[in-house]
């Protein structure tokens with residue numbers, strides 16, 4: 556049996572930066588992101604129904620799945636530590652899967668998870684500052700659930716029934732497991748706006764219009780400081796003092812602004828949050844920065860826009876590239892502006908999404 560699943564990345568407006576010392580990626584503060592759509596990780600899984608328990612990562616990406624643009628796919632080169640992290644995560648999800656499935660009214664495979672060979676591919680360049688760990692851990696989590704289900708087609712049906720309570724509960728249970736692999740991945744199971752507090756992530760009700768998303772790719776070289784290292788280093792900054800209270804207050808203000816669709820306020824809060832997170836980086840011991848000259852050029856150009864009456868929402872993750880969110884109705888207008896400023900080849904374009912999906916189950 557072959558299975559194809561995918562999970563999108565997400566872009567945080569309130570950042571997860573700093574985690575508790577306990578295991579399992581418990582954040583110091585609540586965060587909130589927009590789920591993306593086509594910037595995602597695909598997992599292609601060969602599942603042997605008559606065997607159990609083996610997990611193997613295969614390089615490459617077989618072109619058997621329908622409707623995929625293979626020329627756009629980037630195959631990550633997983634190395635020793637990355638493979639081990641995924642293997643640990645596979646164990647984590649396949650151990651948790653039977654109870655998640657039963658809770659959803661589905662049967663787990665009686666003798667444990669099927670043996671699988673998985674291939675992964677991203678639609679964005681590695682190290683481009685787009686959180687590939689979020690999409691890859693979310694995609695692997697859902698793949699592990701599928702490998703543990705007695706009837707993957709039935710699971711696919713329930714997963715895609717968006718209004719079913721059992722489906723939502725199952726996605727949130729997966730998000731909790733995914734979080735333990737990589738924190739921000741727990742916000743990639745629903746959409747378009749998702750909050751994450753302590754152990755749980757859930758969708759936020761908003762009055763926002765449908766949003767488009769651009770990335771101004773300033774540099775696609777791999778980052779030197781991983782976000783896991785950044786989570787520790789920020790605590791050495793003198794600015795860490797009071798950070799949790801400030802971001803928590805801003806998080807609540809953001810929820811209010813999203814609830815009423817106040818884009819200007821969302822923009823202002825996201826801009827401030829981005830500066831605060833990067834200030835923590837710049838004042839850590841040792842100080843570090845993700846910025847490239849192009850980042851500063853872009854931030855200067857957006858500084859005027861965010862003060863305007865109809866501002867875009869502008870933010871950076873732990874990377875040099877600039878994320879810009881605008882209502883879909885203004886997409887073409889902003890595409891013209893961004894193309895003129897940065898050149899068409901520097902832009903990635905996406906939109907809001909609804910989270911991880913089981914795309915194909917075929918024999």
Ligand code: DP6
Pocket residue numbers: 566567569570571572580586686688689736737738739740782783786872873
């Ligand atoms: C800057 O989720 O990558 O993107 O839990 O250690 O895997 P780990 O960290 P990760 O951190 C993401 C940090 C961020 C902000 C955010 O997405 O909220």
